[in-house]
Structure formats: C-alpha cells, structure tokens
Amino acid sequence: MSRWRYFLKRLLLSIPVLFLVMTVIFVVLRMGPLDPVAAMLGPEGAGADAQAIREQLGLNEPLWKQYIDFVTNLITFQLGQSWVLHPNREVTTLIRLFGPRTLWLGFWAILLPLFIGIPLGFYAGLNPNSWGDYVASFSGIVWLAMPNFWLAIMLLTVLRRTDGGGWFGFDWYTFGPDTGSLIGSPPLDFADITSSIDLGLVSIPTGISFEWMTLAAAIKIILPAAVVLGSASMASELRIGRTAVLETINSNYVETAKAKGLSNRVIVWKHVFRNALIPLLPIITNEAFLLIGGSVIVEQVFNINGIGKLFFQAAVQGDLPLAGSLIFFFTLIIIGLNILQDLLYTVLDPRVGYDQ
CATH class of the missing domain: 1.10.3720.10 (MetI-like)
Known part of the structure; x- marks a missing residue:
C-alpha cells in the first residue's frame, strides 16, 4: 500500500467519527434542556418574536430536515452565529478574533x-x-x-x-x-507586513518588521x-x-x-x-x-x-x-x-x- 493510499484510508476511517460528533452536537442543541429561542430572547420574549426566530432558525421544520441542514452547514464551515455571548456574530469571525x-x-x-x-x-x-x-x-x-x-x-x-x-x-x-498586570491578553500586533506577493487566493509576505518591545511584552x-x-x-x-x-x-x-x-x-x-x-x-x-x-x-x-x-x-x-x-x-x-x-x-x- 502506498503512502497516499494509506492517507486516504485514514481519512475515510475518520468520517464516521466526525459524523458521530456532529450527531451528538445536534442532539444536545435540539433535544437538550436549553431552548434556543429562550436563550436568545430571554424569559420575557414575546410570542410573536419567539415564533419569528423559530422560523428563522428552521426549528419548525421536521427533525430529519433540521439534521441534514445542520450537518451540511458544519461540513461547509457555515458554523452559524452566537446566541448569547456575541449575538448575531458569525462563529468563524469569533475564531479568527x-x-x-x-x-x-x-x-x-x-x-x-x-x-x-x-x-x-x-x-x-x-x-x-x-x-x-x-x-x-x-x-x-x-x-x-x-x-x-x-x-x-x-x-x-x-x-x-x-x-x-x-x-x-x-x-x-x-x-x-512593563506590562502593568500579570493577567490579560498578550498584544499580538508586534509584526507588520511591509511587502507581500499576491497569488490570487493567498498572499505570501516577503517583508516583515517587528516591534521588539511589543514582542517582549507578548x-x-x-x-x-x-x-x-x-x-x-x-x-x-x-x-x-x-x-x-x-x-x-x-x-x-x-x-x-x-x-x-x-x-x-x-x-x-x-x-x-x-x-x-x-x-x-x-x-x-x-x-x-x-x-x-x-x-x-x-x-x-x-x-x-x-x-x-x-x-x-x-x-x-x-x-x-x-x-x-x-x-x-x-x-x-x-x-x-x-x-x-x-x-x-x-x-x-x-x-x-x-x-x-
């Protein structure tokens, strides 16, 4: 067996594990104790607003259709939005941040x-x-x-x-x-790209300048x-x-x-x-x-x-x-x-x- 066939075999074996994880996440989200509408609106949410959000989230659809849409969105990296911490902000944006x-x-x-x-x-x-x-x-x-x-x-x-x-x-x-505190997020703006080569989808940096004191603080x-x-x-x-x-x-x-x-x-x-x-x-x-x-x-x-x-x-x-x-x-x-x-x-x- 070649190395690439071995690599493909390992990828195929990981697919059931991935689907099992996605199924568990779906069960917790849809059948768990927390109501998504109550999490977004709070206990004082009006009936009309709650119904509108249910239609927006597709919660009125059959469960099998919700599962297919949920798995499809995860596979295509449409990870959805935050409900409570950062309302209406995409999860992918939060991961990049x-x-x-x-x-x-x-x-x-x-x-x-x-x-x-x-x-x-x-x-x-x-x-x-x-x-x-x-x-x-x-x-x-x-x-x-x-x-x-x-x-x-x-x-x-x-x-x-x-x-x-x-x-x-x-x-x-x-x-x-001098950082002023022992705890907190490190400053990560110590590197500045001065020049790069644009290859269409990606750009390769060719020149980088460092703020050495900011790097030391980080x-x-x-x-x-x-x-x-x-x-x-x-x-x-x-x-x-x-x-x-x-x-x-x-x-x-x-x-x-x-x-x-x-x-x-x-x-x-x-x-x-x-x-x-x-x-x-x-x-x-x-x-x-x-x-x-x-x-x-x-x-x-x-x-x-x-x-x-x-x-x-x-x-x-x-x-x-x-x-x-x-x-x-x-x-x-x-x-x-x-x-x-x-x-x-x-x-x-x-x-x-x-x-x-």
Missing part, C-alpha cells in the same frame, strides 16, 4: 516541553543513577502531580509577591517590558500561562524520554555499533536518539489535545481571551451553537493530528508498515 491568542499560548506551551523536557529526559537516560538523573526524575514526578488549575493559582501568587524584590530578587512587574504575559499549560507535557516527555533512552542504549544494534568501533557521539545521535523519539511521538502530538482541554482552564485563570475561554463562557452561559461549533472545530484538529501522527510513524520508524 480569539484564535491567534490561543495559538500564541500553544506555541510557547509546546516549545517549552520540547526544549526542556526531552533534553532532560535524554540526559537522565544517558546518565542513569546519577545525581542529575535523580533530580530530573524527581522534578518530573512533582510537575506531573500538580494539576493545572492549582499550579496556575500558585504561580500567580508567587509572581505577585515579587513586587519590590520578593523571593527571587527581582520584580516581575518591572522585569523587562512573551512576558504569555510565559506564566505557557509554563502551566506545558508542565504536564514537560514531565511526561522527561520520564518517557528517559525510559526510551535506557531501553534503546541496551539494545542489540547499539551493542553491534559499539563492536564496530563507532564513536559514542555517532552511536548516540544516529542510533539512540532517533529510536528514542518513536515512543515520544504520540506524547508530542498529544500536546495539542492538552491545549484544547487545558487552555480552557489556563485561559480562564490568566484572563486570556482565547478560544479556550470563549468555549468556557459559551458552555456556562448556554450559548450552545457557539460551544457546539467550537467542539466541531476541536474535533477536526484532533482527527487531523491523529492522521499526521500515523504518517510520522511511518517516516520515523521504517519498521511500521502501512498495512499495520
């Missing part, structure tokens, strides 16, 4: 585990039963045991006590750019939230990376490479690291799943107006079309990442065949 903040948070939440968790895990695996191994392993256990909501509150408390010096000898409020605001969100992934990558290195370094092909007289540097980089990355691949791709679930809590605590906080507010205030559309959007991301993970397996490990 709130999405960049979650992407900025996710970028740093993934970057920190990649450049801290994996190197520490590999170091601990290459130096077993050393003080460095003990410290790294203990730190990983501690980080993994701390839930995000508790860690977020504790981190905010510690940073607030740095006012005037505090425990760390510096004031977080005035360290670097990093400073998002860094505490990114540390909290990436802490679980950092600990998981550290522990699994250590175990993978220990298993790989004692394998037969590594012993054969040593018998051939290869240097330790070649053995580590060419044989140990590549094979140790195989069990880490699902951990790295699953970080995106953590961003979807964990960002809801972290964005709420740090008051970051991203997709996570938008979903939390929509669920709490009963804005079911907005919450359902965001769940559909999250499902598409998860399915795409699962397919990407399977393809990366075949590239990283040639022993994994397309028929397996």
Whole structure:
C-alpha cells in the first residue's frame, strides 16, 4: 500500500467519527434542556418574536430536515452565529478574533516541553543513577502531580509577591517590558507586513518588521500561562524520554555499533536518539489535545481571551451553537493530528508498515 493510499484510508476511517460528533452536537442543541429561542430572547420574549426566530432558525421544520441542514452547514464551515455571548456574530469571525491568542499560548506551551523536557529526559537516560538523573526524575514526578488549575493559582501568587524584590530578587512587574498586570491578553500586533506577493487566493509576505518591545511584552504575559499549560507535557516527555533512552542504549544494534568501533557521539545521535523519539511521538502530538482541554482552564485563570475561554463562557452561559461549533472545530484538529501522527510513524520508524 502506498503512502497516499494509506492517507486516504485514514481519512475515510475518520468520517464516521466526525459524523458521530456532529450527531451528538445536534442532539444536545435540539433535544437538550436549553431552548434556543429562550436563550436568545430571554424569559420575557414575546410570542410573536419567539415564533419569528423559530422560523428563522428552521426549528419548525421536521427533525430529519433540521439534521441534514445542520450537518451540511458544519461540513461547509457555515458554523452559524452566537446566541448569547456575541449575538448575531458569525462563529468563524469569533475564531479568527480569539484564535491567534490561543495559538500564541500553544506555541510557547509546546516549545517549552520540547526544549526542556526531552533534553532532560535524554540526559537522565544517558546518565542513569546519577545525581542529575535523580533530580530530573524527581522534578518530573512533582510537575506531573500538580494539576493545572492549582499550579496556575500558585504561580500567580508567587509572581505577585515579587513586587519590590520578593523571593527571587527581582520584580516581575518591572522585569523587562512593563506590562502593568500579570493577567490579560498578550498584544499580538508586534509584526507588520511591509511587502507581500499576491497569488490570487493567498498572499505570501516577503517583508516583515517587528516591534521588539511589543514582542517582549507578548512573551512576558504569555510565559506564566505557557509554563502551566506545558508542565504536564514537560514531565511526561522527561520520564518517557528517559525510559526510551535506557531501553534503546541496551539494545542489540547499539551493542553491534559499539563492536564496530563507532564513536559514542555517532552511536548516540544516529542510533539512540532517533529510536528514542518513536515512543515520544504520540506524547508530542498529544500536546495539542492538552491545549484544547487545558487552555480552557489556563485561559480562564490568566484572563486570556482565547478560544479556550470563549468555549468556557459559551458552555456556562448556554450559548450552545457557539460551544457546539467550537467542539466541531476541536474535533477536526484532533482527527487531523491523529492522521499526521500515523504518517510520522511511518517516516520515523521504517519498521511500521502501512498495512499495520
């Protein structure tokens, strides 16, 4: 089976999952306890207004026709409008507005585990039963045991006590750019496109200028939230990376490479690291799943107006079309990442065949 046939097969297998999610969303919206008309008009809505909105939303149509229209709209990315939080505003517009903040948070939440968790895990695996191994392993256990909501509150408390010096000898409020607050949405207007090539449907930027102080302020605001969100992934990558290195370094092909007289540097980089990355691949791709679930809590605590906080507010205030559309959007991301993970397996490990 070729790689493209394998890719097509994975796409076809994901279609039933997508339809199941859309069916669950439809059942919750149409048969759930919340009346969409009451959510839009409130308890004092007049009968004529309620009837007009029912006709506008197609709620007087047969249930099977409502289901077909609902699925068709989701597949064509006509995600509808918000009822409560942002009345009469398209969900796609809200995703474009709130999405960049979650992407900025996710970028740093993934970057920190990649450049801290994996190197520490590999170091601990290459130096077993050393003080460095003990410290790294203990730190990983501690980080993994701390839930995000508790860690977020504790981190905010510690940073607030740095006012005037505090425990760390510096004031977080005035360290670097002055942001004025520990919480809030980061400024993302630090990049300005000076020139671009128009290709019709898309344009490719060829010149970008940066406002470095604005970029520093955006990093400073998002860094505490990114540390909290990436802490679980950092600990998981550290522990699994250590175990993978220990298993790989004692394998037969590594012993054969040593018998051939290869240097330790070649053995580590060419044989140990590549094979140790195989069990880490699902951990790295699953970080995106953590961003979807964990960002809801972290964005709420740090008051970051991203997709996570938008979903939390929509669920709490009963804005079911907005919450359902965001769940559909999250499902598409998860399915795409699962397919990407399977393809990366075949590239990283040639022993994994397309028929397996």
